[in-house]
Amino acid sequence: MKEYRLKLPLTKEIIDNLRIGDVLYLTGNLYTARDAAHKRIENTIAEGGELPIDFKGKTIFYAGPCPTKPGRNMGSIAPTTSARMDQYVEMTFKLGMLSMIGKGDRANYVSDLCKKYGGVYLLSIGGASAMISEQVKSCEVIAYDDLGTESIKKLFVEDLRVIVGIDINGDVFQNREILKYKKN
Amino acid sequence: MKRIINTEDVIPIISGLVQKACYELSDNVLDAYKDALKKEESPYSRDTLKLLIDNAEFAKKEQIACCHDTGTTVIMMEIGQEISWSGKPLIDQINEGVRIGYRDGYLRKSIVKDPLDRINTNDNTPAVVHTEVVEGDKVKITAMPKGGGSENMGSFTTMVPGEGIEGVKKFVLDTVRFAGGKTCPPIIVGVGIGGTMDYCTYMAKKALLRPIGEHNSKPLYAKLEEELLEEINNLGIGTLGMGGTVTALGVHINYFPCHITALPVAVNLQCHASRHATAEI
Ligand code: SF4
Numbered sequence: 409m410k411e412y413r414l415k416l417p418l419t420k421e422i423i424d425n426l427r428i429g430d431v432l433y434l435t436g437n438l439y440t441a442r443d444a445a446h447k448r449i450e451n452t453i454a455e456g457g458e459l460p461i462d463f464k465g466k467t468i469f470y471a472g473p474c475p476t477k478p479g480r481n482m483g484s485i486a487p488t489t490s491a492r493m494d495q496y497v498e499m500t501f502k503l504g505m506l507s508m509i510g511k512g513d514r515a516n517y518v519s520d521l522c523k524k525y526g527g528v529y530l531l532s533i534g535g536a537s538a539m540i541s542e543q544v545k546s547c548e549v550i551a552y553d554d555l556g557t558e559s560i561k562k563l564f565v566e567d568l569r570v571i572v573g574i575d576i577n578g579d580v581f582q583n584r585e586i587l588k589y590k591k592n
Numbered sequence: 593m594k595r596i597i598n599t600e601d602v603i604p605i606i607s608g609l610v611q612k613a614c615y616e617l618s619d620n621v622l623d624a625y626k627d628a629l630k631k632e633e634s635p636y637s638r639d640t641l642k643l644l645i646d647n648a649e650f651a652k653k654e655q656i657a658c659c660h661d662t663g664t665t666v667i668m669m670e671i672g673q674e675i676s677w678s679g680k681p682l683i684d685q686i687n688e689g690v691r692i693g694y695r696d697g698y699l700r701k702s703i704v705k706d707p708l709d710r711i712n713t714n715d716n717t718p719a720v721v722h723t724e725v726v727e728g729d730k731v732k733i734t735a736m737p738k739g740g741g742s743e744n745m746g747s748f749t750t751m752v753p754g755e756g757i758e759g760v761k762k763f764v765l766d767t768v769r770f771a772g773g774k775t776c777p778p779i780i781v782g783v784g785i786g787g788t789m790d791y792c793t794y795m796a797k798k799a800l801l802r803p804i805g806e807h808n809s810k811p812l813y814a815k816l817e818e819e820l821l822e823e824i825n826n827l828g829i830g831t832l833g834m835g836g837t838v839t840a841l842g843v844h845i846n847y848f849p850c851h852i853t854a855l856p857v858a859v860n861l862q863c864h865a866s867r868h869a870t871a872e873i
Contacts, residue, residue, distance in 0.1 A: 429636075474699055480654075483698055511832060533640055533832060534832055534863075535739075535776045537651075537659045557701065582835065590827060
């Protein structure tokens with residue numbers, strides 16, 4: 409298990425050297441977007457409109473938090489099931505996104521896309537939402553406020569722990585690991 | 593003698609229950625995590641299980657949601673037949689309890705008004721409410737916030753009776769294998785066998801409320817639960833799908849008589865955030 413402490417945004421150079429199973433502690437800005445925000449971005453592109461954020465080099469976090477309790481920096485937050493965003497991966501790669509954080513397996517074509525665009529899929533821990541909220545130091549709604557939990561938010565995280573799930577070679581962490589323990 | 597309850601009384605009870613369920617995992621669930629940690633061989637899954645234990649303890653201490661997906665609110669009520677209700681419609685008061693609980697508890701609102709036009713109701717209502725009429729003059733209310741990740745991976749089939757136990761096993765295993773890490777394992781696998789399509793899925797959901805470690809009282813089903821648990825853990829999925837020797841904490845089967853032509857089987861999956869809280873009035 410290799411461990412790295414990295415600053416966001418992750419540069420192309422850093423991403424090229426990441427391999428599945430590496431554990432990263434990320435510090436810097438992330439942007440949340442899930443189903444509804446992706447859908448709106450897709451519609452905006454189709455209509456030739458202007459996007460509310462520039463995806464270049466950004467890390468997208470598939471997450472929709474709880475409201476923030478007074479006295480805390482952030483409501484409970486953790487990744488949602490990434491597979492629902494599979495259909496938008498090529499779109500966001502084309503817009504310049506280089507890394508995405510979520511949970512769970514993805515369609516096979518997502519690893520092909522990581523290879524093609526030189527991007528990575530990072531795994532955070534689904535349901536560890538109270539602990540992960542501790543890693544978020546600030547949160548600001550950037551776009552689509554009307555979507556509530558599904559709006560695009562800029563988060564500043566400190567030492568957010570993630571595991572490389574798909575690397576630029578298109579290798580898939582879960583496929584490798586599950587084979588080690590599979591008995592039937 | 594009839595006992596009269598004003599429906600208003602359920603409002604604070606339900607708002608309290610949804611918050612308690614979202615903030616505090618039960619000792620039963622925590623003990624199951626700890627037990628899983630002893631058995632788990634994968635270093636990635638072990639690290640993650642430790643994090644989940646810390647997460648549960650931290651959420652309880654801070655009184656915040658342990659998982660951000662505070663779910664569809666499933667409310668199960670066992671209503672004693674001696675009860676008579678007064679006041680506004682019960683269903684409205686249940687939803688008022690959910691509304692207040694989610695608003696004041698800083699819980700996520702995850703319900704859209706219409707499955708196709710998808711506008712958020714912004715208060716997590718309406719709840720999905722199941723009622724059963726039972727003996728006595730008490731009302732037992734259980735709130736079960738059910739997250740999307742695991743709920744979305746459940747399945748139902750009606751087999752031909754000849755497929756029998758082997759058919760049931762294959763269906764359950766295929767469901768869990770297909771769900772993989774999407775359901776946030778370690779999971780509890782709720783299985784309904786028999787009844788009708790609707791009742792079968794209801795049994796599978798109710799099975800999730802059974803404490804981990806308890807088996808069906810009928811030996812045939814208890815044995816099937818044990819066998820399935822072993823085979824599921826042999827799939828190697830592990831915590832959050834990161835590979836490992838523990839994929840499920842338990843398999844809970846409920847059964848019901850059924851039609852001569854049918855063998856209905858439903859699987860309802862429960863992620864590691866197994867949340868439910870119960871009160872009695
Ligand atoms: S599947 Fe369960 S633990 Fe995972 S995000 Fe959904 S509610 Fe939370």
